[in-house]
Amino acid sequence: MPAEENFEGEFALALRRTGDGFTADDGDGLVAGGLARGRRRVVRRRVGTVTGSVLALALVGVGGAYATDTLGGGAEPASVAAAPPAVAGKPSAAPVDADALLGIFRGLLPAEGRLEDAQARGTADPFGPMASGVYDDGQGKAAVSIGFFHASPGDEGFTQCPDKALNAYDACTTEDLPGGRLMIYQGYEYPDRREDTKNWRATLQSDDGLVLDLNTWNAPAQKGAAVSRTDPPFPPAEMKRIVTHTAWAPVLEAVRHQEEGKPEDGASGSPGKSGQAPGRDGSATAAFNGAAVRPTLLSLLPKELTVSDKGGQDEYAYAVVDDGEGKSLVQVNAQPDMRDVEGELFPEGAYETLPDGTKVTVRQQPGEKGGEGVVMWTVDTIRPGGYRVVVSAFNTGVQHEPATRAEPALSLDQLKALATSEKWLKLMKK
Structure with a gap:
């Protein structure tokens, strides 16, 4: 899956969190303007994308002890009850390249499968860091992606189950964890079920706004590929294990460090000291x-x-x-x-x-x-x-x-x- 296509697809998924499939192919003006507007916000905020449904995910890799060779494919899995990364120790916030973050992702996936067609973006990428690929455990190939970003202050929507009035899904649960909140969502790529592609996701948001988002599908691509298995590859307990693993602690710290380093004069798209937000034409x-x-x-x-x-x-x-x-x-x-x-x-x-x-x-x-x-x-x-x-x-x-x-x-x-x-x-x- 080309990186740019993955970015656009995940962006549309983010918008679905807000409005039941507000994607670029809906044809409604309610969607068209929102997508254009959101895309501009995405670039300014340097975190990939916003409802997704879920985001052009921002994944920050780490160096040091978390390099590719250290975790490899044999990383010891954490208990599903592991504390969320928000409450872990405070590691270095040094930026890392795409290879390092991809190594962490590979190391946390179940050992019975392998990640193919893997792609990643490092912390210096203008679209924000992320990782994705096709997971193959012999039961059918499945697209997977993961990323980290920092939510706007007070925005808790990333860990709130969608409204049934707007989104037909099979199951959704939320759970308060020490220092954060977890949502496990089991739904579909298209709420109207125009295709049989399922989308299962685990989203963890810390109390200070750091978000980790794991997405899985039961097809080798998010869109446009035939379903290859009945369900996505990771059941809810497995998704929880992956997103609550303490290996993500330095990743989240790097995202936090990046957020703290943003200018406060409105240049990044957030309100400046004057309380005014810049218009998209710069005014x-x-x-x-x-x-x-x-x-x-x-x-x-x-x-x-x-x-x-x-x-x-x-x-x-x-x-x-x-x-x-x-x-x-x-x-x-x-x-x-x-x-x-x-x-x-x-x-x-x-x-x-x-x-x-x-x-x-x-x-x-x-x-x-x-x-x-x-x-x-x-x-x-x-x-x-x-x-x-x-x-x-x-x-x-x-x-x-x-x-x-x-x-x-x-x-x-x-x-x-x-x-x-x-x-x-x-x-x-x-």
Whole structure:
């Protein structure tokens, strides 16, 4: 699997954590802008990628005692109850090359198999360090990847099980460990099950935001390859053993060291001392309160609707509503600065312009997650300055399940009023 293809695939997987398959091939404007925006954030933050579902994984190799020859294929496995790396000793944070980190990965994989077509990136790689390959234990070849990165402060979404309303998976568990939290996810590459490829993952996040993410599939490639085995190669206990192994302690320390060395003037894409985040064209823009997207959405829903489920993450939110005629999913994505892709999202002749300069596009189309009879109504808006709010509603409470009603619970006029509400402006912190 070429490194660049692996990067793009893992990036799409990350976005799925946020919005049930928000990938580049979805064709919805809600996805297209988010993917473009996220890709730019990825490069700036030097950690590969963000929901994935899960990330263009950042793996940092280590030198010294953890060189390739030391671990080799005979590294002693740790107990599944081993303390997470966040609480281990504090080793050297010296950067290492791709060969060293690949040696650690090989050494922790079950000895009955071997890693083929292996690739890795060192800590100096601009896309962030990572390792991947095809694991072959004689039961069918399986793609695997692993990496480390540092999550944004307060972002605990990497170890939260996806919402069943958005993602059809077989099992997902979470567990608090000393110094961190572990999620074991057993689901599918595509939530709508358009292919039989399964994705099992173990994600460990330490209390200070360091994330270790292991992904496995039951096919020799993440996408576009025939299924080669019934399940991915590592059961939950084995995945837990790999991600909680103390061999990762120096790796995590290197990631921590890298994060601490980032400039604080906003050059890396994070808010600077002024409290403002840089726009993607380099100009300053007001800081955005992405956490307020969900309460804002709920406050704008028609009062006659009953909310049976709700959720979301930074800049994205959803609610399952019912007006007495069946459940209907409503979702919103608020993106503070989409100027660099505005022409792609709002081509000439495809939108109306409101008196305040806001561009509005309306779309009615079939659902894209495989549910029988599902329709998707979308109102996409962008204000002068690039602030985009896009709202979609469905005639089902779960996109990948059959329609529960003839039309969404919200009309196009209601969706337009929701998307253009002045309340969204309050999320921009001056």
